[in-house]
Amino acid sequence: MSGPEPIYVKCLTAGVAGSTADLVTFPLDVAKVRLQIQGERVNMTGARYSGIFGTLLTMVRNEGPRSIYNGLVPGLQRQMCFSSIRIGLYNPVKLFFAEKIGGSADSERNIFIRILAGMSTGSIAVIIAQPTDVVKVRMQADSSQGSMRRYKSSIQAYYSIATTEGRKGLWKGTVPNVGRTSIINAGELVCYDYVKEFLIRSKILSDNVVCHFASGFVAGFCATVVASPLDVVKTRIMNSEPGYYKSMFHCAGSMYRESGVLAFYKGFMPSFVRLGAWNIVLFVTFEQLKRLVGQYYGNPTR
Numbered sequence: 001m002s003g004p005e006p007i008y009v010k011c012l013t014a015g016v017a018g019s020t021a022d023l024v025t026f027p028l029d030v031a032k033v034r035l036q037i038q039g040e041r042v043n044m045t046g047a048r049y050s051g052i053f054g055t056l057l058t059m060v061r062n063e064g065p066r067s068i069y070n071g072l073v074p075g076l077q078r079q080m081c082f083s084s085i086r087i088g089l090y091n092p093v094k095l096f097f098a099e100k101i102g103g104s105a106d107s108e109r110n111i112f113i114r115i116l117a118g119m120s121t122g123s124i125a126v127i128i129a130q131p132t133d134v135v136k137v138r139m140q141a142d143s144s145q146g147s148m149r150r151y152k153s154s155i156q157a158y159y160s161i162a163t164t165e166g167r168k169g170l171w172k173g174t175v176p177n178v179g180r181t182s183i184i185n186a187g188e189l190v191c192y193d194y195v196k197e198f199l200i201r202s203k204i205l206s207d208n209v210v211c212h213f214a215s216g217f218v219a220g221f222c223a224t225v226v227a228s229p230l231d232v233v234k235t236r237i238m239n240s241e242p243g244y245y246k247s248m249f250h251c252a253g254s255m256y257r258e259s260g261v262l263a264f265y266k267g268f269m270p271s272f273v274r275l276g277a278w279n280i281v282l283f284v285t286f287e288q289l290k291r292l293v294g295q296y297y298g299n300p301t302r
Contacts (some may be wrong), residue, residue: 004299005293005294005299006295006298007088007089007092009297010088010089010092010285011084011085011088011089012084012088013088013286013290014083014084014086014087014088014286015079015080015081015083015084015088016234016285016289017083017087017282017283017285017286017289018079018080018082018083018084018087018282019076019079019080019083020281020284020285021079021279021281021282022072022075022078022079022278023072023076023152024277024278024281025274025277025278025281026068026069026072026075027056027068027069028052028066028273028274028278029075029274029278030056030059030068030069030070030071030140030142030275031052031053031055031056031059031068031233031266031270031274032052032054032270032271032274033053033137033140033141033239033267034049034059034140034141034269035049035052035266035267035270036231036232036235036236036266037236037239038237039142039178050171051269051270052270052273054270055270056068069255070139070140070142071135071136071137071138071139071140071142071154073153073154074130074132074133074135074136074137074139074154074157076143077132078129078132078133078136078152081125081128081129081132082125082126082128082129082133082145082253083125083134083282084125084236085121085124085125085126085128085129086118086121086122086125086181086185087121087189089121089124089281090117090118090121090185090189090214092120093117093120094108094113094114094117095108095243096117096119097116097117098110098113099172099212102115107178112188112196113134114186114189114190114193115186115190118182118185118186118188118189119182119183119186119188120182121185121223122178122181122182122184122185122186122191123181123182123298125181125185126174126177126178126181126182127174127178127192127226130136130170130171130173131170131171131175132175133173133177133238134161134169134171134172134173134238135151135154135157135158135161135170136140136149137235137238137239138150138157138161138238138239139151139154141239155171158170162278164242167241169242172237172238172240173234173237173248175247175248176230176233176234176237176251177230177234177238179230179248180227180230180231180233180234181227183223183226183230184223184226184227184231187219187222187226187227188219188220188222188223188279189219191215191219191222191223192215192216192218192219192220192279192283195214195215195218195219196211196215198210199211199214199215209284209288212284212287213280213283213284215283216276216279216280216281216282216283216284217276217279217280219279219283220272220275220276220277220278220279220280221272221276223273223275223279224268224271224272224275224276228264228265228267228268228271229252229264229265231271232250232255232263232265232266232267233251233252233255233264236251236255237251246297252264280284
């Protein structure tokens with residue numbers, strides 16, 4: 001078979017790569033959420049956490065080993081919706097903006113075009129996948145200890161949130177999440193693009209797994225630095241009781257009054273460890289899948 005890959009194939013490839021990254025790094029994401037909500041009234045476990053690995057050990061000791069995979073099912077559901085759109089559509093959207101704004105396909109190298117494409121696909125992906133993110137965060141924050149659990153399964157979580165909080169409950173935290181994800185998507189994809197191109201153009205590395213590994217690591221660090229404040233606000237709002245926070249600004253103000261600027265970087269190390277590892281697995285997997293798909297469609301060099 002020869003010719004360009006259909007859009008749905010690009011999206012499916014990105015979704016599978018995102019799901020693979022989630023499977024590998026999910027315990028780090030659970031630890032990040034537990035650290036971010038520590039001290040909140042809605043922290044169901046009552047346990048005190050210290051550091052990413054200390055958090056995981058405490059959870060395994062108090063709640064059992066399965067607790068570090070709380071929310072995995074909605075997490076994978078989220079990646080198949082979320083990564084497929086934000087990553088799978090990034091290049092087509094980048095080319096669209098290059099032609100419409102830059103006047104030619106060559107304008108895709110322009111950093112403004114890349115940032116605009118990353119923010120656009122990230123925002124669209126969040127709006128569509130938000131219910132899966134809400135359920136994932138709620139289940140990650142839950143204790144695995146019997147009566148303390150709010151949700152027994154992802155299906156029950158979707159139903160419970162929709163019936164007790166209304167449809168708006170499933171889209172709780174959409175505004176800060178759109179802000180966070182548009183920034184994170186632009187940071188990740190643009191940074192990955194530039195670092196990869198620099199390494200190849202400078203002949204430091206060739207277009208191989210080592211290059212993808214290094215580019216993914218740098219992309220993860222950049223994304224964590226710029227998005228951590230919004231990530232913490234998003235997690236707090238999603239895990240809160242109805243009406244506890246009036247808006248993202250109310251949540252941010254409350255956090256600042258309680259702990260100052262450092263409140264917005266609570267859980268930074270687990271966020272970085274998780275995003276760094278996640279980006280490495282994502283981009284290494286994605287590049288290999290792209291290569292296989294390219295060979296199938298007669299584009300082996302893509």
